[in-house]
Amino acid sequence: QQQVKQSPQSLIVQKGGISIINCAYENTAFDYFPWYQQFPGKGPALLIAIRPDVSEKKEGRFTISFNKSAKQFSLHIMDSQPGDSATYFCAANNEKLTFGTGTRLTIIP
């Protein structure tokens, strides 16, 4: 039972471009939507998060767009850099965190 669906599975973006990762959820009880970044050999670390009462949150080059009626949210990375190459997970929370399947992002020069 996949409660949070994430796409694409992998993504290659040129340096300076915009990386976009999408997620959709089913459970309307979710009330917190974080994005985690994971580098090889490390545990996931919180990147940015949003609550469903706002439609957008921006922190530096990272933006979450949230569409409550469509039950979708997305991560946008502006001016993508090689250091952004990592696996990104969306998640949704209503006491326990449920993760998407992850997106392996590669930024090429």
Place this chain on the structure above:
Amino acid sequence: NAGVTQTPKFRILKIGQSMTLQCTQDMNHNYMYWYRQDPGMGLKLIYYSVGAGITDKGEVPNGYNVSRSTTEDFPLRLELAAPSQTSVYFCASSSSDRAVNTEAFFGQGTRLTVV
């Protein structure tokens, strides 16, 4: 400032052996979680706990057991290890004050191989 500490970092088990993965957090978090991450896959919730003495099953609990006798510790027990349990295991914790802060902090992971 340790955060979430997992031990061991690596372990090789033979089929049928048992072991306990240790997890300790020093942030006084009530919520703790165990996830497994298979190669190229997302994180699947094994068990979680909302406080000392309270545990509940996640998405993939079969073959595992947990206990939560203190706020700080949340060990994961593997009984009769099977090759299907080869994975990277992550422990995480978060505050129960979900109105303020629900960030989950992860340990560095335990890479387990069952042969």
